[in-house]
Amino acid sequence: MLESLGINPVLLIAQAISFGILYYVLNKFLFSQIRTALDERTAAVNKTLADKSEIEHRLQAFEQEQKAAHKKAAEEVQKMMVEAKDAAAATKAELVAKAKDSANAEIAVAQKRIEQEKLNAEVEVSKHAKSLAQSIVQQLLAEKSSDPQWQQEQIKASLETLKQSKS
């Protein structure tokens, strides 16, 4: 029966050996490399995935940090603004007070000076008036001295004035 099916032990063994050689060659040259390549690839993909989650984690943390920093900064700014406002108000009040003070002082100085001026002016005016009156009197006296009637009248008047002032 084996004969009629064409089975020949020599050929059978030859085929087995040639398959063995094929297995050896494929395993040595191809499959071992594919094996390592696949392992490497798996490792690389796993690493990439791990890196990705790590990066995402870090990014999240970073974002949170940033957000917190933002918040803090905003708060600080707010605070500073409030402070600045207060300070501005304070300086304003101070300035206003100072300005008022200085203005008052100046006003006072000015008033004093004005009074002084007034006094001076009065003195001056009275000086002027005196000298003017003297000169007028001298002039009048010079004019009238030639007039004996006026002289008498004048003497009379002055006597009367003296009388009045004595009484």
Next chain:
Amino acid sequence: MHISLKPELLFNLGPFPVTNSILSSWIATLLLIVLAIVVGGNFKRIPSGIQHVFEMIYEMFEGMATEVMGKAGSKFVPLLATLFLFIITSNWLGVLPGVGSLGFYETHVAASSDSHAAPAAKDAHAAPAKDDHSGEPVFVPLFRGANADLNTTFALAIIVMVFIHVMGIKSAGLSHHLAHFKNPLEIVSEFSKVLSFGFRLFGNVFAGEVLLTAMASILVIITGKSLLLYGVIGGFIVTPFLMLEFFVGFIQAFVFAMLTLSFLSLFYKTENSESHH
């Protein structure tokens, strides 16, 4: 039309009979070895071309092996992939035009694979053999699908079964492994596995070859005349069957590897299944 069940003898290489099917199987083996060395020689990190195909096949079997046997399955992937590659290559080479049709006529004796054929050449003339073709010229195809020869398929089947049992003994220990065969029917079943492995592959490929030949020459068979036109029409008739044969060649290669894997998983004890017992 006559297609011999046996591979035809081409010539004797010393005591070794070189048949047309072993020639084909050598061609398939050589092709794969050259491809493996070329691809393995400049193996790239980023695969392309044939390397991609090899990696795809490897990964396909790796996926199935790990699914069936867990992590331990991955060390059997080279055997499965080699089986698949060898069978599919020789099946597809067997479908190529010229295989089975390219050959020469031999006048003296009906070609036979057994090594006695050459010395028995004289006897064939004298004593008319049961084969009524002897005496008239007999067509000897130069190539024959490697798996259309029981020697090839049984060689594969025996290798696989021996491998499976060696692995079973290695993993579970001899006594543990022999415990599978308390029932004598189990022993019969092991032999029937070899038979079914060998005959399945052979039957499919051989039947495919017969089918292709029959379809290509159907008009010649029906009319009894061999015209050139019939050959041309036969070429068109045979096209869908050629596609079918390509498909069958793939399926048989796949089935062979899959059956190897599932038989292997019956006997190979992984650490997990052992602790489970």
Next chain:
Amino acid sequence: MDLTQLAKALAIGIGAIGPGIGLGIIGGKAVEAVGRNPEVTGQIRTIMILGMAFTEAVAIYALVISLIIS
């Protein structure tokens, strides 16, 4: 009368009946299974091909017998 040809034809012809029915059942059941839960199509296909291979082996035996008869 030479009955060899008839014996060959009957061997594969009768021998193919059982596996034919079996293959039909396997294919039909596989389609049913895929229809029921399509997400495991790949696994079902693998199992189906294995089952078909076993069933087909019976037909192959018949074919071998018919080829051996001479």
